[in-house]
Amino acid sequence: MWMMKAIGQCRVKEESLKNLATLTVVAWLSLTPALAQDVTPEPPLDVNAAKVELGKRLFYDVRLSGDTTLSCASCHQPENAFTDGEALSAAYTGAAHFRNTPTLANSGFRDAWMHDGRLGTNLNDVVREMITETYLMNMDMRVMQERLKQDPLYVEMFAAAGMGEPSNGGARSALMEFMKTIQSRNTPFDAGAMSAAARRGQAIFEGKGNCSSCHTGTRFTDDRPHNTGVPNNPDIWSDPERHSAFVTYAKFMGIENYMNIREDLGAYIRTHRDETKRSFLTPTLRELKWTAPYMHNGVFATLEEVIDFYDAGGGEDSLKDSRLRPLGLIPSEKADLIAFLESLSGDTFDIDAYVWRNDDFDYELIEDWRNTEN
Ligand code: HEC
Ligand code: HEC
Numbered sequence: 001m002w003m004m005k006a007i008g009q010c011r012v013k014e015e016s017l018k019n020l021a022t023l024t025v026v027a028w029l030s031l032t033p034a035l036a037q038d039v040t041p042e043p044p045l046d047v048n049a050a051k052v053e054l055g056k057r058l059f060y061d062v063r064l065s066g067d068t069t070l071s072c073a074s075c076h077q078p079e080n081a082f083t084d085g086e087a088l089s090a091a092y093t094g095a096a097h098f099r100n101t102p103t104l105a106n107s108g109f110r111d112a113w114m115h116d117g118r119l120g121t122n123l124n125d126v127v128r129e130m131i132t133e134t135y136l137m138n139m140d141m142r143v144m145q146e147r148l149k150q151d152p153l154y155v156e157m158f159a160a161a162g163m164g165e166p167s168n169g170g171a172r173s174a175l176m177e178f179m180k181t182i183q184s185r186n187t188p189f190d191a192g193a194m195s196a197a198a199r200r201g202q203a204i205f206e207g208k209g210n211c212s213s214c215h216t217g218t219r220f221t222d223d224r225p226h227n228t229g230v231p232n233n234p235d236i237w238s239d240p241e242r243h244s245a246f247v248t249y250a251k252f253m254g255i256e257n258y259m260n261i262r263e264d265l266g267a268y269i270r271t272h273r274d275e276t277k278r279s280f281l282t283p284t285l286r287e288l289k290w291t292a293p294y295m296h297n298g299v300f301a302t303l304e305e306v307i308d309f310y311d312a313g314g315g316e317d318s319l320k321d322s323r324l325r326p327l328g329l330i331p332s333e334k335a336d337l338i339a340f341l342e343s344l345s346g347d348t349f350d351i352d353a354y355v356w357r358n359d360d361f362d363y364e365l366i367e368d369w370r371n372t373e374n
Pocket of ligand 1: 070071072073076089097099102103104107113114115127130131135136137179
């Protein structure tokens with residue numbers, strides 16, 4: 001274990017030598033998505049290191065949003081396992097979001113994305129939506145491409161990644177490549193270092209709690225929608241900016257009566273079948289330590305609140321999944337369940353492998369630009 005730590009520290013030290021002559025070593029190290037010594041839930045995905053590095057820079061670049069106020073990292077912050085600590089997400093200038101920002105940890109392994117699962121092909125579609133949606137980054141892809149071409153470092157980085165000159169397809173592909181490297185590392189669960197309380201909690205999770213019937217597999221999700229009766233978040237309807245973003249979304253998704261509905265219909269928006277109303281994709285249970293508040297609309301601030309919710313048999317909804325029943329947990333059982341959930345959180349993502357630390361997103365002024373060739 002200490003060996004692992006020692007190697008980690010050595011790496012940090014070396015990265016801070018960036019200005020010295022060790023550039024090649026450092027470049028190699030910072031291009032390595034995860035150290036071989038890290039314990040990860042799945043073997044790391046195959047990635048192209050130069051493309052990952054490009055994706056990492058793009059992820060932190062505010063020039064990917066229309067008015068240059070937001071980058072992906074404004075909402076997906078590395079220190080919060082790529083969430084933002086808010087119940088409901090921020091959004092583009094003049095708007096506010098109606099959903100909680102999901103973690104990006106292990107999201108390269110998902111089958112479907114977004115709380116309602118409306119994107120199910122690949123991460124590329126998700127990235128396109130994040131960049132172009134009016135209430136998210138509100139960016140025109142053609143303008144984005146022009147901006148990227150004006151940055152000499154991007155010109156170099158696209159070429160190094162084997163993608164020719166900066167293009168918007170290449171940018172999406174690189175962002176996707178970067179996200180594939182965002183993996184849980186060294187959780188007590190994976191490292192075989194769970195406390196006795198966590199082990200007791202695991203038995204409740206798999207037994208009496210019946211949690212593992214939906215939270216399955218290495219990411220603890222079946223990637224499917226279920227109705228658990230999570231209460232509405234009233235802020236979506238009382239805040240005009242959130243409401244207008246919601247209306248934009250509901251209208252685009254073909255919801256009748258979109259001006260008047262006062263609930264998030266979840267997966268219904270893609271099936272249009274009544275029995276799927278208010279069902280949401282099972283989220284991963286990894287990295288919960290960093291990702292409060294919880295649920296698609298952030299209505300629960302703590303894991304204690306989430307466990308009380310399940311102990312009561314979930315919320316009130318005529319379409320609620322029949323697996324949710326009152327559990328009758330005693331306080332020590334609740335504490336054990338929480339200890340188990342906490343054992344699924346690993347090391348911070350606020351490390352050089354995941355963060356572009358240089359604030360180099362401004363253009364240099366071109367003297368005498370009229371007479372300077374492109
Ligand atoms: C203004 C805040 C904001 C910005 C900026 C933003 N996101 Fe998101 N992201 C969200 C929210 C909110 C959701 C969930 C939306 C939903 O369920 O409808 C989301 C969902 C996602 C998902 C799906 C995760 C999952 O497990 O379902 C991915 C992947 C993602 N974003 C990547 C990105 C990338 C890459 C960028 C930059 C190009 C970006 N996001 C910019 C707020 C943001
Ligand atoms: C019927 C399927 C199902 C069962 C059984 C179930 N869950 Fe969930 N769980 C979900 C869904 C779906 C959500 C997301 C609901 C939403 O966003 O509105 C969720 C959300 C959560 C969250 C919040 C995660 C986050 O990032 O927001 C936690 C924690 C959680 N469940 C733990 C448990 C525990 C512990 C149990 C057992 C006591 C359990 N779940 C049983 C389907 C289930």
